[in-house]
Amino acid sequence: MSDLLVLDKATTAAALDPQRVLDAVAVALVALSRGxxxxPPRIAAQAPAGLLGAMPAYVPGLGLAAKLVSVFGDPGHPGRSRHLGLVALFDEHDGRPLAVLDAEPLTAVRTAASATLSLRVRGRRPDRVAVIGTGLQATAQLAMLAAVEPRIPVVVAGRDAGRARDLAATHPNATTASIEDAVRQAxxxxxxxxxxxPVVRRSWLAPGAHVSSVGGSHGHELDAQTIRDALLYAEWAGAAVSAPPAGAYELQGIDPDRIVLLGEVLGGDHPTVDDRLTVFKSTGHGALDVAAAAVAYAG
Structure with a gap:
């Protein structure tokens, strides 16, 4: 395996061009929706302080990869979690290992890509966006928006107002507010x-708002009233029928027929909507890791 490419965190992050990741993730989501x-279903080994998940996947035209990722609390930031691990990319034709990449930036960027793509469930662009959170995933989301939708105003909110201000300063068109005010404005x-x-309440959401929820690995990020009233979207059907951590806490017990796969919209197999509350609930999927790994390996 002398030709095995090993990318550390910084090199992996630098190789993840936002637009190319967005395009590759869209391909993976459409392929996922079309079967x-x-x-295989994601599995996880539970440790007292966290979990180790395994996510192998093959996506035609993108490649074959597997991710090992740990989800543990961040000791430097109580109440937050870190996703650490690696992604191994293999040649889909002969099985040769091609690359090992750092899973942390890869997961953050591919998740931000799927969340950004979820805006397309609506037939119109948003007038104002709120980003709730100030950690790694919120940082990746703001960077993705800055790269592909820089003209849309963004309001950043989190428990730490100082961190929210620092994060907002990285975007060309961002301000800050309280969480409730940010949601009400967007x-x-x-x-x-x-x-x-839950960090977002149904009563705060504007009529016809779109919500993308990518957090909540350890519990509910959205309240039951929001889920009750919304048109629901996910990367895969297992988000509703699989128990956490593979599935979403908010979607447990929901009629699976309520779930529209995001790839169905992206592929033109399901119509967009206007003036309805919509929720994209992300749980992640190995197909998205394949997409991002393929982009990073191609350079």
Missing amino acids: DVSA DAVFCCTGARE
Whole structure:
């Protein structure tokens, strides 16, 4: 394996061009919705302080990869979690290991890509976006928006007002507010937190708002009223029928027929909507790791 490419965190992050990752993740989501992806259900080994998940997947035209990722509390930031691990990319034709990449930036960027793509469930661009959170995932989300939608105003909010101001300063068109005020001002809300209980309330959401929830690995990020009233979208059907951590806490017990796969919208197999509350609940999927790993390996 002398030709095995090993990318550390900084090199992996630098190789993840936002627009190329966005395009590759869209391909993976469409393939996933059409049944073209091979990926077993995600599994996890539970440790007292966290978990280690395994996510192998094959996406035609993108490649074959597997991620090992740990989800543990961040000792430097109580209440937040870190996603650490590695992604191994293999040649889809002969099985040769091609690259090992740092999973932390890769996971953050591919998740931000899927969340950004979820805006397309609506037939119109948002007028103002709220990003809730100030950690790694919120940082990746703001960077993705700055790269692909820089003209849309953004309001950043979090428990730490100073961190929110620092994060907002990285975007060309961002301000800060309280969480409630940020949500009330926006017609698209990106929830990127490590919450164990809801951080967004149904009563705060504007009519026809879109909510993208990518956090909540340890509990509910959205309240039950929001889930009750919304049109629901996910990367894969297992988000509703699989128990956490593979599935989403908010979607447990929901009729699976309520879930529209995001790839169905991106592929033109399901119509967009206007003036309805919509929620994209992300749990992540190995197909998205394949997409991002393929981009990073191609350079």
